[in-house]
Amino acid sequence: xxxxxxxxxxxxxxxxxxxxxxxxxxxxxxxxxxxxxxxxxxxxxxxxxxxxxxxxxxxxxxxxxxxxxxxxxxxxxxxxxxxxxxxxxxxxxxxxxxxxxxxxxxxxxxxxxxxxxxxxxxxxxxxxxxxxxxxxxxxxxxxxxxxxxxxxxxxxxxxxxxxxxxxxxxxxxxxxxxxxxxxxxxxxxxxxxxxxxxxxxxxxxxxxxxxxxxxxxxxxxxxxxxxxxxxxxxxxxxxxxxxxxxx
Numbered sequence: 001x002x003x004x005x006x007x008x009x010x011x012x013x014x015x016x017x018x019x020x021x022x023x024x025x026x027x028x029x030x031x032x033x034x035x036x037x038x039x040x041x042x043x044x045x046x047x048x049x050x051x052x053x054x055x056x057x058x059x060x061x062x063x064x065x066x067x068x069x070x071x072x073x074x075x076x077x078x079x080x081x082x083x084x085x086x087x088x089x090x091x092x093x094x095x096x097x098x099x100x101x102x103x104x105x106x107x108x109x110x111x112x113x114x115x116x117x118x119x120x121x122x123x124x125x126x127x128x129x130x131x132x133x134x135x136x137x138x139x140x141x142x143x144x145x146x147x148x149x150x151x152x153x154x155x156x157x158x159x160x161x162x163x164x165x166x167x168x169x170x171x172x173x174x175x176x177x178x179x180x181x182x183x184x185x186x187x188x189x190x191x192x193x194x195x196x197x198x199x200x201x202x203x204x205x206x207x208x209x210x211x212x213x214x215x216x217x218x219x220x221x222x223x224x225x226x227x228x229x230x231x232x233x234x235x236x237x238x239x240x241x242x243x244x245x246x247x
Contacts, residue, residue: 058158062151073145076107076137084131086112089146094163097186102155104163105146109134141233147189159217159226160188161210172203179203182210185217190230192222 077088091103110129130138137143150156156163161182164172172179193201193209216222 055154058151059154061158062148066148066152069145069148072142076142076145079133080108083133084108084111093165094187095166095169095183096155096163097183099183101166102150102153102163104156105149107137107143107146109137109143141190141230144189151189155186157186157188159190159192159223160185160213161191162194163187176203176207178211179207181214182207185214190226192226195226195229195233 080086080088086108088108089105090108091105093101094104096102109131110127111131134143147156151158169179191210192213193206196209197206213222213226
């Protein structure tokens with residue numbers, strides 16, 4: 001990871017912990033928000049995802065971005081087809097809001113049939129299954145662009161907990177208290193855990209950031225911070241950060 005990107009990640013995490021959660025008015029921070037959400041999750045009104053204005057806004061933005069980025073997506077698709085065997089885009093079942101499964105779309109970054117013998121496992125730094133082009137696409141998050149289609153279909157949001165596979169969720173639910181609470185909102189293309197957690201962060205740490213965001217997701221400043229940092233990760237990925245964990 002580049003020194004600049006590492007410093008920006010630390011700044012983002014410190015900014016969140018020092019300035020949020022706004023709705024808690026200066027309460028203890030990340031752990032407090034996670035604990036509070038777990039304690040009162042059944043009483044918290046989670047209505048933002050179904051808010052009509054928010055839904056229409058996300059659809060319009062996703063459609064505009066698809067039109068704007070279509071030439072780039074065509075180039076990426078062609079580059080994948082030219083450099084490795086297999087489809088340019090692949091789909092995979094993920095668990096979304098309220099446990100409903102959907103097909104997530106991504107540009108393929110691994111060799112064909114990468115999990116044929118191993119089954120569903122998380123990738124790791126230096127994973128030999130990732131292609132040379134795939135490393136670049138992952139570092140810049142360009143492999144996530146097809147998920148704009150998932151936003152158009154109402155299956156995902158721009159910001160939220162990352163969707164996982166059913167097999168992985170079953171494992172974590174048995175090991176991490178409150179892991180199933182991530183599914184009370186739409187999963188996101190990017191999220192607070194993705195911008196604040198290190199490469200090898202534990203599921204417990206990522207969950208704290210996910211619950212923190214769910215509890216405070218009505219904060220405009222928090223959402224803008226996540227979006228701006230995601231754009232920053234895109235830039236720093238291009239200039240040299242070619243390692244990140246992805247599921």
